[in-house]
Structure formats: structure tokens, C-alpha cells
Amino acid sequence: MSLQKLERVLCIEDEEDIRKVQAIALEELGGFKVLSCASGAEAIQEAPAFGPQLILLDVMMPGMDGPTTLKSLRTIAGLEETPVIFVTAKVQPDEVEYYLELGALEVISKPFDPMTLASQLRHIWELRHAR
Amino acid sequence: MPADSEDVKGKLETLRQAFVNQLPDRIRELEKAWAKLDSEAWNFADFSEFHRGIHALAGSGAMFGCDVLSQRAKLLDNLLKALASDGEPPSKGTKRLIRDGLRSMKEAAAAP
Numbered sequence: 001m002s003l004q005k006l007e008r009v010l011c012i013e014d015e016e017d018i019r020k021v022q023a024i025a026l027e028e029l030g031g032f033k034v035l036s037c038a039s040g041a042e043a044i045q046e047a048p049a050f051g052p053q054l055i056l057l058d059v060m061m062p063g064m065d066g067p068t069t070l071k072s073l074r075t076i077a078g079l080e081e082t083p084v085i086f087v088t089a090k091v092q093p094d095e096v097e098y099y100l101e102l103g104a105l106e107v108i109s110k111p112f113d114p115m116t117l118a119s120q121l122r123h124i125w126e127l128r129h130a131r
Numbered sequence: 132m133p134a135d136s137e138d139v140k141g142k143l144e145t146l147r148q149a150f151v152n153q154l155p156d157r158i159r160e161l162e163k164a165w166a167k168l169d170s171e172a173w174n175f176a177d178f179s180e181f182h183r184g185i186h187a188l189a190g191s192g193a194m195f196g197c198d199v200l201s202q203r204a205k206l207l208d209n210l211l212k213a214l215a216s217d218g219e220p221p222s223k224g225t226k227r228l229i230r231d232g233l234r235s236m237k238e239a240a241a242a243p
Binding site for chain 2: 111
């Protein structure tokens with residue numbers, strides 16, 4: 001089976017500064033099409049039309065946090081199995097284990113390196129398809 | 132087509148500079164928010180907004196390499212998180228710790 005090219009990434013992050021960094025890193029270095037959402041609620045509205053292949057999801061957000069957003073995204077047709085990567089500063093082994101148990105494919109720690117974020121996503125994407 | 136990495140570094144540096152330039156205003160806003168919280172009947176919605184502002188500086192500060200500011204904001208963030216989970220207004224001692232935390236963030240923001 002040929003590997004589908006990663007093109008569309010949904011970023012859910014409440015911090016405007018970090019959203020901007022993610023967008024620059026992923027659009028300009030990765031060449032991805034990026035949809036940035038400031039909240040879980042916004043993502044739930046916008047994601048179906050965008051059809052993300054991969055979702056970067058902040059864990060600590062006001063209102064609907066990352067884990068709650070993940071559960072809601074999973075109820076949307078077409079997003080039931082879309083890989084989700086949590087982005088968080090909380091990366092103690094037990095915390096990472098918890099995120100993986102929730103169904104995250106991977107965890108990227110904050111602060112991330114914007115210069116390598118796109119290649120990191122591409123690597124995770126390729127590994128997932130190689131499994 | 133992916134952009135030249137030097138162009139991207141330039142754009143990221145512009146964002147970082149904008150963040151640094153905004154720091155005095157952001158700290159001032161947090162001080163004002165705290166002064167209001169401290170002087171009136173405890174308001175949990177205003178407290179959540181204040182906490183969000185501190186949490187944001189911890190995250191963005193780390194992203195932009197303002198490590199001292201980020202670490203100090205993180206300490207205050209942890210204190211506020213504990214306070215939020217208590218669900219009670221802060222004691223005098225906790226209020227003093229919050230004031231100290233804000234002051235130390237202001238010092239760090241002056242030399243990011």
C-alpha cells in the first residue's frame with residue numbers, strides 16, 4: 001500500500017503566539033495546509049469541512065481541555081480515527097502514558113523546536129503507516 | 132513548496148521580538164487584574180482569567196526562549212492551579228505569594 005502524503009494538519013492551541021509559531025513552522029517549512037483553532041469548541045465546528053489528516057492538540061486549554069476535545073472529535077464522522085498528537089509541557093512518563101491511553105498517537109513536548117516540528121510530524125506520520 | 136529556513140527563522144524572530152515588546156503591557160495588565168481581585172470580593176471568573184494570563188506567559192515565554200520569565204510564571208501557574216482546585220478564596224499568605232510571583236515575573240520581563 002502506498003503512503004498517503006500528509007497535507008492537512010489541524011492545530012488546536014489556545015495561545016495565539018504558539019498558534020502563529022505552529023502555522024509558520026508547518027506551512028512554510030512543511031508545506032502543509034494548516035487550520036489553526038483557538039479552542040476545542042472552534043475545532044469541533046471547523047474540523048469536518050477541513051478534513052484533517054493529523055491533529056495537533058494542546059492539553060491545557062480553558063473550557064474544553066485537550067482530552068475532552070479529543071473525545072468530542074472522535075464522535076465526528078470522518079475523524080473517528082484521525083491521528084492526534086498531544087502538545088504539552090507536562091511530559092512526565094506517567095502523564096505521557098495517560099495521554100497515550102486516551103488515544104493519542106504521540107506526545108510532543110512544549111516548548112517544541114519550530115524548525116523541526118514539520119519533519120517530526122512527517123516522521124510520526126510515516127511511522128504510523130509503516131506499522 | 133517549503134520556504135527557505137532562513138526566511139522562517141526571520142519570521143520567528145519577528146514574532147519573538149513582538150512578544151518581548153508586549154511583555155511590559157502584559158505584565159501591567161496582570162498587575163491590574165490582580166489588584167482588582169485582591170481589593171474586591173473574590174471573583175472566580177476574574178481569577179480564571181488572571182490564571183489564564185499567567186499560564187499563557189509561562190507557555191509563550193518558554194516558546195520564545197525567555198526562560199527565566201517562563202520558569203517564574205510556571206511557579207505562579209502551579210500555585211494558582213492549586214488555588215483553583217481548592218475552590219476557596221486565597222489566604223493572606225497565598226495572596227502574598229501571588230504578589231511576590233508577579234513581582235518576580237516583572238523583574239524577569241524587564242530583562243527577557
